[in-house]
Amino acid sequence: MKRPISLTVNGRAETVLAEPRTHLAGLLREGLRLTGTHIGCEHGVCGACTVEVDGAPARACLLHAGAAEGASVRTVEGFDGDAVMTALREAFSAEHALQCGYCTPGMLVTARDIILRLPDADEARVREELAGNLCRCTGYRGIVRAILRVLAQRRG
Amino acid sequence: MKPAPFDYARPADWSAALALLAAGARPVAGGQSLGPMLNLRVATPEKLADLRHLPGYAGVTQQGGTIRIGAGTTHAAIEDGAVPGRLGAILAGVARRIAYRPVRNRGTIGGSLAHADPAADWVAVLPCFRGEAVVLGPAGERRVKLERFVTGMLATALSPEELLLAVELPALPEAARWGHWKFCRKPGEFSKATACVLAVPGEAPRAVLAALDAPPFVVADASALCAAPEAEAARLVAALDVADPWRAAIARTALRRAAEAAS
Numbered sequence: 001m002k003r004p005i006s007l008t009v010n011g012r013a014e015t016v017l018a019e020p021r022t023h024l025a026g027l028l029r030e031g032l033r034l035t036g037t038h039i040g041c042e043h044g045v046c047g048a049c050t051v052e053v054d055g056a057p058a059r060a061c062l063l064h065a066g067a068a069e070g071a072s073v074r075t076v077e078g079f080d081g082d083a084v085m086t087a088l089r090e091a092f093s094a095e096h097a098l099q100c101g102y103c104t105p106g107m108l109v110t111a112r113d114i115i116l117r118l119p120d121a122d123e124a125r126v127r128e129e130l131a132g133n134l135c136r137c138t139g140y141r142g143i144v145r146a147i148l149r150v151l152a153q154r155r156g
Numbered sequence: 157m158k159p160a161p162f163d164y165a166r167p168a169d170w171s172a173a174l175a176l177l178a179a180g181a182r183p184v185a186g187g188q189s190l191g192p193m194l195n196l197r198v199a200t201p202e203k204l205a206d207l208r209h210l211p212g213y214a215g216v217t218q219q220g221g222t223i224r225i226g227a228g229t230t231h232a233a234i235e236d237g238a239v240p241g242r243l244g245a246i247l248a249g250v251a252r253r254i255a256y257r258p259v260r261n262r263g264t265i266g267g268s269l270a271h272a273d274p275a276a277d278w279v280a281v282l283p284c285f286r287g288e289a290v291v292l293g294p295a296g297e298r299r300v301k302l303e304r305f306v307t308g309m310l311a312t313a314l315s316p317e318e319l320l321l322a323v324e325l326p327a328l329p330e331a332a333r334w335g336h337w338k339f340c341r342k343p344g345e346f347s348k349a350t351a352c353v354l355a356v357p358g359e360a361p362r363a364v365l366a367a368l369d370a371p372p373f374v375v376a377d378a379s380a381l382c383a384a385p386e387a388e389a390a391r392l393v394a395a396l397d398v399a400d401p402w403r404a405a406i407a408r409t410a411l412r413r414a415a416e417a418a419s
C-alpha cells in the first residue's frame with residue numbers, strides 16, 4: 001500500500017507517495033524524477049546509487065522508503081555552489097575521469113567524502129576508499145588522479 | 157530486483173519494539189544485510205520493525221573496566237574512534253576494513269552479529285574478547301558470552317522475539333598486543349579466512365579463526381600458538397577438517413600471521 005513519505009531532498013521538503021518497499025533510489029528517480037542517481041546492482045556492491053543521507057554517503061538501493069522517512073538526502077543534483085563538488089567536476093573533466101558516466105554520480109559523492117574526511121589521503125588510500133564504487137569504463141586511473149588533484153589543490 | 161511488499165513500523169520505545177517482534181515483525185537496523193536480502197527476495201518478511209530510532213540504541217559508554225557498545229553503533233562510528241582506549245584502536249582497525257564507507261555509515265555492530273554471516277568481521281573478531289552480548293526479550297534482559305552468540309551459519313543464540321541491545325567488552329591495557337589477518341582479494345570484500353590473536357599481559361592469549369563457513373573457532377588458551385605460530389597453526393587447522401585445501405592453506409597462514417603480529 002502506498003503511503004505519503006516525507007523527507008528533505010536537496011534542501012527542499014518533499015512528500016512522495018510510495019510503498020514501504022520502494023528503495024530510496026527508486027523513490028528519487030520515479031517519485032521525484034531526479035534521475036541523476038543511478039541504479040546498478042541493487043544490493044550494495046556497485047556504488048552507482050550512492051547519495052548523501054543525513055550528511056554521509058549511503059547506498060540508496062538499501063534504504064527503503066519507510067526508513068528514509070524524515071531523512072535529509074542530497075543527490076548529485078544538489079551540490080550547486082559546493083566548492084569541493086565544483087573542484088571535483090573540473091578535475092573529473094580534466095583527468096578524463098568519466099566515459100559513459102554511469103558510475104559518475106556515485107563516484108562524485110564518494111570522492112567528495114574522501115576529500116572532506118581524509119584530507120591527507122595518498123594514492124593508496126584513495127584507491128582503497130574507492131573500492132566500493134565500480135567503474136566499467138575508465139580503469140579508475142583518471143578518477144584517482146582527479147581526486148588526488150583536488151586533494152593537492154586544497155592542501156595549497 | 158525489487159522486494160516483495162512489506163509493511164514498516166518505527167517503534168518509539170523498547171516495549172513497542174518487543175510487541176512488534178512478538179507479532180512476527182522482523183527487526184531492521186542499518187539494512188545493509190537485510191536490504192540486499194529483501195531486494196533479492198531471499199527474505200520476505202511481512203513487517204519490519206526499524207530499531208534505529210530507539211533511545212540509547214547507538215552509542216558507547218564506559219563503566220569501570222567495561223565498555224558497552226550499543227547494538228545500533230555503526231561501523232563508521234567505530235572506525236572514527238567512538239570506542240575509547242586500546243580496545244577502541246583495535247576495533248577501529250577492524251571496522252575500517254568492513255565493506256565500504258557508505259555501507260559502514262549505516263551498517264551496525266548489532267546487525268552484523270545478529271545476521272551471523274560466518275565471514276562477517278564482527279562475527280570473527282568479537283569472540284576474541286572476553287565479552288558478552290546483552291539481549292532483551294519478553295522475560296527481560298539476559299547475557300550471552302560472545303563466543304557462544306553465533307551458533308552456526310546465519311544462526312545465533314537469539315530467539316525471534318529477542319533483540320540484541322549491546323555488546324560489553326573489557327577495556328584493554330595499552331600493552332595488549334593484537335594480531336589480525338583478513339584474507340580477501342579486494343578491499344571491502346567478505347573474508348575468505350580471518351584470524352585474530354589477543355595477548356593481554358597477565359592473561360592467557362586468545363585466538364579466533366573464522367570465515368570458514370562455520371561458527372568462529374575460539375582458542376581459549378593460545379599460548380602454544382604464540383610460542384610456535386607455524387607448527388601450531390598447522391595443527392589447529394588440520395584438526396578442523398576444512399574440506400577445501402586452498403581454504404585450509406589460507407586459514408593456516410591467517411592464523412600464523414595473526415599470532416606473529418601479537419607475539
Ligand SMILES: Cc1cc2nc3c(=O)[nH]c(=O)nc-3n(C[C@H](O)[C@H](O)[C@H](O)COP(=O)(O)OP(=O)(O)OC[C@H]3O[C@@H](n4cnc5c(N)ncnc54)[C@H](O)[C@@H]3O)c2cc1C
Nearest residue numbers: 044185186187188189190255263264267268270276277320
Ligand atoms: C556491499 C556490501 C559489502 C559488505 N561487506 C562486508 C564485509 O566485508 N564484512 C562484514 O562484516 N560485513 C559486510 N557487509 C555487511 C554489513 O557489515 C552489514 O552492515 C551488517 O552485516 C548488518 O548490519 P545492519 O545494521 O545493516 O543490519 P540489518 O541488515 O538491518 O539486519 C541484519 C539482520 O540482523 C537482524 N537484526 C538487526 N539488528 C538486530 C538486533 N538489534 N537484534 C536482533 N536482530 C537484529 C535483522 O533482522 C536481520 O536479520 C557488507 C554489506 C554490503 C552491502
Ligand code: FES
Nearest residue numbers: 040041042047061
Ligand atoms: S545499485 Fe546500489 S550499490 Fe549498486
Ligand code: FES
Nearest residue numbers: 099101135136137
Ligand atoms: S564511466 Fe562508465 S562506468 Fe564509469
